[in-house]
Amino acid sequence: MLKASVRALSMPPFRAMQLLAQARELEQQGRDIVHFELGEPDFRTPHHVIDAAFRAAEDGFTAYTPAEGLLELREALSERYNNEYGVSVSPDRFIITMGSSPALWMTFASVLEPGDRVIMTDPHYACYPNDVRFVGGEPVKFPVKAEDGFMLDAKAAWTAAGENAKAILINSPSNPTGAVMEARHLQAVADLPVPFVISDEIYHGITYGTKAHSILEYREDAFVLSGFSKLYAMTGWRLGWIICPPDLVEPMKRVHQNLFLCASSFVQKAAVAALKGPQEPIKQMVRTYDQRRVYLLGALRDMGFGIPAEPRGAFYILADARHLDESSENLSKRLLLEAGIAATPGIDFGEAAEGFLRFCYATSIERIAEGMKRLKVWLDNQ
Ligand SMILES: Cc1ncc(COP(=O)(O)O)c(C=O)c1O
Known part of the structure; x- marks a missing residue:
């Protein structure tokens, strides 16, 4: 067998x-x-996004794109980060992926050596520890409590993990808690002497009476993972992105090229319409x-x-x-x-x-x- x-x-x-x-x-x-x-x-999915995908496919926009994704889309994303968070992120730092799920896996695979430890909250998105283990890493879970609004005390987590973790993974707004990290909590994560900060920002834009901050406002060399699934109601389209720390752009592009070639071409065109069209x-x-x-x-x-x-x-x-x-x-x-x-x-x-x-x-x-x-x-x- x-x-x-x-x-x-x-x-x-x-x-x-x-x-x-x-x-x-x-x-x-x-x-x-x-x-x-x-x-x-x-x-x-909003109509103008569907129309853009149709138009692109009908115009013959059905071939591979560059591994890192269309420049037009990376530029639109770069502009979005500037407008939303006041951070300047070069389009060169983006890799367009088939959703944030491959982005997560690819990031772990690109930074972890066997046995490397990754701090994450408990509760956490169900896939996180599985993805970390799959590439040989070790999830280190730090409990966060309902009575504290499920807020992470980054310093305490770092200490509890023995001050030698390779990465910390955060997710705000959070699945499953709905918690949104405040600026001071993100600052505390950014200030840790941990080599890699990975921020899953897939629920950005879906907040109530508050605004989610990006980790990039506090630490330039962080990874941001996000996508179109949730905010734009595009789960089945499979499109997301990674913002890589400048030093990791080239190796990660190679990983993406080898494993996935590129994300879907006409879906990338639809994503430009999602960002630039009516909000x-x-x-x-x-x-x-x-x-x-x-x-x-x-x-x-x-x-x-x-x-x-x-x-x-x-x-x-x-x-x-x-x-x-x-x-x-x-x-x-x-x-x-x-x-x-x-x-x-x-x-x-x-x-x-x-x-x-x-x-x-x-x-x-x-x-x-x-x-x-x-x-x-x-x-x-x-
Ligand atoms: C926290 C979190 N990250 C990532 C994902 C994956 O999203 P996608 O691969 O559709 O971009 C999900 C989906 O539920 C999620 O809740």
């Missing part, structure tokens, strides 16, 4: 996907399920997320879920449900089977989130209301 590598075999699956599969199975049996488990915008559809999406956030936050708190700090970004609420069940996986299964609600078990995001549930509000307010109604009935019967 053929056997996959140890590296491949030890890669754990996405629990949220298993939950989704289970929910879909129930739906096929005729059950109605309210979905809070998927971390994906429920909006369509009102994007702002409208964010306003709608905000209405849902306020509603869901109120409903969950009223029902006794612990959410001490208001999540101000992304589209997630990580709610403390330890009073209902110590095992988030168990609770998530019970809610699916008994109440017809799918919410992701906290354990997917690290041990510190055990006993929590992640609710994603990228679904209509009517469905959120239906889910909360079912949750109330279920709780009343406990």
